[in-house]
Amino acid sequence: MATILLADDDELFCYLLHGVLCSHGHEVLTAYHGREALKLFHQHHPQITVLDLRMPEMDGLEVLRQIRASDPQAVVMILTAWGTDELEQQARQYGAIDFLNKQLTYDSIAAMVEFVMTEPSKLFKPGWVLLVDKADRTRNLFEGFLRDHGVLLRVARDGPEAMTMLLDALPQLVVLDMDLGGIDDPWNSVPQMTAPEFFHALRQLRYPGGLILLSERVEHALEAQACNLDTIDLLRKPVTPERLLVAVQIGMATLGKPPIQGRC
Structure with a gap:
C-alpha cells in the first residue's frame, strides 16, 4: 500500500513495529542509525518517515532537518519515549507532522502513522470529546483553545462529574488529567475518584472510545491498558493547548467510530 521508512536504534522495537506495519500491507524500510536513514530516504523516497529522536551517528532532529531541506513536502513523524517541549518545538520548526509516544501499543502507533500517511492535512472527524481536569486554570485554557478550533467538547x-456525563452519552474520546484525587468536592462532599477507579468505571460501562492521558508517569498508560482501554496518546505534563489539539485530531481520526449522540 505504501512505503514507510522506520528509523530507530532499538532493534526489537523496529522489528515489532515493522511486523505490524507489514501485516497491514505496507513496504517498510528499516534503519538503525541516522546516516542509514538519510541514505534510505534518498534512495526510496518513502511516503512517510518515522524517526527516533536519539540515534547514533546522526540524531533524529538532524535527519529531519536534512530530509526537509531536500524535500520540503516530506511527511515525517518523530518517535520518542518522552519528548520535551523544546525538542518538540524544534522538530515542528523543521517540519515534523507529529510526535509518536513509544509507550503506546504497536497497533496504536501503526494507526496514527497510517492516518497521517493517507490524509496528512485532514481535520478530525465529527464527534465529541470529554475533558476531565481538576485544575481550573489548565481546564479553562484547554477548553477555550479546543472550542476555538472546532472541537465539540x-x-x-x-x-x-465526568461519570454523570458518560452515563448521559458516551464520547468518542476522553482527555484525562491523571491527577484526579486529593481534593474533596466543596459543594456536595462527594469523594473524589482516583484515576484507576475512573478506569475501572469506564470498563464497567464498556466504554468503546479512546483515551488521551495527561501525566508525568509512564505507568499510567499501563494502568489504562490493564483495564483493556484504548489509549490513543500519553502526553507528558505540562501540555500545551497546541499539542493537545493535535492529539485530539489524530485520536478522533484513528478511532474511526461514529459518535454516540448526546447533549453537548
Missing part, C-alpha cells in the same frame, strides 16, 4: 472537573 464537554468538560468535567472530577471523576464523579
